[in-house]
Amino acid sequence: MSANRQDGPLLRVAGLGRDYGRIVGCREVSFELWPGEVLGIVGESGSGKTTLLKCASAQLEPTAGTVKFDMRARGLTDIWGLSEAERRMLMRTDWGIVHQNPRDGLRLGVSAGANVGERLMAVGARHYGEIRREASHWLGRVEIDTGRMDDLPETFSGGMLQRLQIARNLVTRPRLVFMDEPTSGLDVSVQARLLDLLRGLVADLGVACIVVTHDLGVVRLLAHRLMVMHRGRVVEHGLTDQVLDDPQHAYTQLLVSSILPV
């Protein structure tokens, strides 16, 4: 957890909306995220989860509302009021973005070590030995054998690729990580291991997370708080256990009851 600034939210989203022409992406979404907190966003396909995540993580410009982030030097700042250079710098230092498909977030033509070291080099690291040391440390943290450091991502399994993508994001010690369906596309045992790892990392590093998923099991394990989206709007919002165990909104009730029992 950032030690010097625990007196306010890390991220404040207010009245956020994004339309695609006449089609609604998401509407009037407001929430706050505090340092070290994990927020889950659930909902069916097309409910606006990914649109919301993209708007909050500066990948997509919202058509309404504001996204304010607690920047180290100047406090809560509207990210769309920053210059593009500042915004891009923020995205690759204080933020991390983990894509659903690790191939979207990785550079497939270069080795695992280079993938992890890229952010360091982007912020000016120019000592090969130190970049390598740091990359090896983070590969270790995500349980990738450091002997695989000079191998291309193509030779990695799906679970390893996702862990590599996480290491690549954590190397600059971000305070906020956005994850879009981090476990979908992985088989269940690999999912379980990844979730275990994520839980450990989040607890150890005190990094705040926004996790978008359609898998209620994932949010049960990871998220402190939960937002349920339906047709572009947040229909229910509360502590994870509270929402999942005592759903109030009809859609949430449907969602919770749709989980297949094993």
Place this chain on the structure above:
Amino acid sequence: MTTADDGRLAGYNFAYLDEQTKRMIRRAVLKAVAIPGHQVPFGSREMPLPYGWGTGGIQVTASILGPRDVLKVIDQGADDTTNAVSIRRFFALTAGVATTEKTTEATIVQTRHRVPETRLTERQILVYQVPIPEPLRWLEPSEVETRKMHALAEYGVMHVRLYEDIAQHGRIAQTYDYPVEVAGRYLMRPSPVPKFDNPKLDNCPALQLFGAGREKRIYAVPPYTRVKSLDFDDHPFSVEGWDRACGLCGSTESYLDEMIVDDEGRRLFVCSDTDYCGQRQAAGHRGPANAPKEAAE
């Protein structure tokens, strides 16, 4: 061929291009000089030679050439290769300018793949033929994105490539077209000159102009500009060397080409800069494969 009184080919404007085109290219050149290392788009014209043969360089040369200029053209350092000979003849015919093979006599040197060994002076301009101007091309496929990366000076990805070289080969394996940073700002591709020539770009007294015809870009390094080859603190930039001297002139300081001289695979290492090698031989220097006549007899 009909020629005018001054020996020029009749029916063509001076130096082939029309005056409006030259003006447009000169404007691009001025802008390029004002922003060292920045690629300036220009309206590249069809030239009477194919893309990849120097259409960019030839348009830049045509635009800056004056009647009193003396032109030298080199290809891989040599004055006598097809590309160099035909471009030199092209300007002799269309502009009627004097041409030379001597680096010191030339006011404009058009080059492909080499920088002359002889140090250039303030009264000279070096024009490079550039196949691919964008240094980030193989790292980032989108042109929109590479322009943004230049605008925001986001060049970390080039170091990723150098990192990868060291991780795979133990050293930076890039030996030509080695990326440089110009005047502390723009990342630039020095056209495919060997990295051996990179130090010559730095703080060079001559104006250096780069023309890419197919890609329609012009960029420049003004005289006495800092040109820094990218590297890591613990893997500094270094140039290649040879463990032997030029077979003809005995130079140990120039860039050597390896040539197969007979059908038994005998090899000869000679200077790629033919003018430099010739000058040294004229001054009496001899290499191991070129012993003086008296000694041989």
